[in-house]
Amino acid sequence: MIGASVFLGQQEEHEQESYLDVIAELGGMTIFTSLHIPEDNASIYIKALQTLGSQVQARNMELYVDMSTHSMASLGLQWEESRTLLDWGVSGIRMDYGIESAVIANTSQYMPVALNASIITPEWMEDLFALGLVKDHAEVWHNYYPRPETGLDAEWFDKQNRWFKDNGLKTVAFIPGDGRLRGPLYKGLPTLEDHRSTSPLASYLSLVKDHPVDGILIGDPSLSRPSVDQFKYYQNNTILIRYELLVDESQMSSLLHLDHWNRFDPARDVIRSEAARPFAQKLVEPIAARNQIARTKGAITVDNELYGRYQGELQLIKTPLKANEAVNVVGQVVKEDLPLLEFIGAGQRFSLKRL
Incomplete structure (x- = not known):
């Protein structure tokens, strides 16, 4: 149920592989990365994405990529060519702001799509289904929030998730890491503000037991060794x-x-x-x-x-x-x-x- 974030170009390939091995040991299946990339670095990110895709596939994991229309164009692709990403080891796309509903619905015909939980309305959801969104290929992913005091309210989060589940959609949320944090703020990457200063395992258990979701991803790029140990103990139903x-x-x-x-x-x-x-x-x-x-x-x-x-x-x-x-x-x-x-x-x- 646990997954992780990998940020392209921020670590050596062998370090990236080692971290994927750690997540795999913890039973992790889903890796998330983002492709909000500047034009002049497109070629670098294409290779980095293909490398990550290959590493993820070798471990029988799945890779979701956060993409916008700009990042798709930076890869030299049109949305009609998004199947190419499957050849690069990408399993699904988290659709960012500004992508047309018809594009999202069409993409769901041949690969999973993750909808942005922050922008879904009943009207938009109805529109997506009318356009042919494949429910079995659609999930709803919450954002992570780098800036303190901006993480979600737990009560609102639970209400939204009940609505998503009532519509047959799985939900995914983020918890903070406690190893190397992501800049520029280095204040953790949780979905819920309550989790910002809480350990990864406590945040994980909070989502599992108090705010149930279908998938949990570590927002920051790494876990500390003690946290890895705690997750390993919990695999054997023991809290360390x-x-x-x-x-x-x-x-x-x-x-x-x-x-x-x-x-x-x-x-x-x-x-x-x-x-x-x-x-x-x-x-x-x-x-x-x-x-x-x-x-x-x-x-x-x-x-x-x-x-x-x-x-x-x-x-x-x-x-x-x-x-x-x-x-x-x-x-x-x-x-x-x-x-x-x-x-x-x-x-x-x-x-x-x-x-």
Whole structure:
């Protein structure tokens, strides 16, 4: 379900291939690129597009290209010749502003087209269907928004997507990356403004669980290594949470690094590891009381020997709580991963990784 953006001419061919391999490992099928190109660089972009198309085809992926009438002309093609792009490894075209409805409908006869979600009206959609738009070859893609404060409102986004689905059209949206960001603003490329400062996996899960769409693409040109690891863990239905250790105690290491899962009767204020207490019962030494401070959101706590039979219970704190002499605060989830806590529901597996 995850896909990625590749911006032509911004990296070496081997780097581009390596990134495609990473996305393929994550189960990615769709690659997006843009062809808003100046006239004098047309020949460079033709080769770059053909190279990317070949790389994508070699991995059994699909390539969608954002095009305008100007960029088509820059490639030396007319819209009637757009089939040529299929020979270059292009799977579908995201239609930019200003392309005639008849051109869009005609193109859909032989290749997929992605409509711009920002400009669709009921009247235009009716016109497209009347002109012969092939519904099975049509999707609706939202924009990404480079400028802060301009990303979409989530409520409006959901309303629009329900309308698109009612008309039988699949929807696609973007989430920000967190590796090399795209200029000139370097502020992320999300569809929803809520996701601008949120980690890629948290943004992804937000779309999957709270704002369902049919396809999710990473807007920025790369993911950080930690984010790649988090997506790989999630392929195995495990949410990887990064944390900083607050106590210097080897006894905690084995407890923290268990394979955890939230209880199937989830608590309101905390995430309770089902695995921790049974493991702690096997420890030779009792868990001494230490660092019993106030529990902020994201605190990782372990109940000490003062809690009796609860000794060894490990929790992730979702709601700030007061200090408790029977509860040790042993770690803190990093800021970037705090939004992931809301996705650890009943029975959800999670792992903890120390920074």
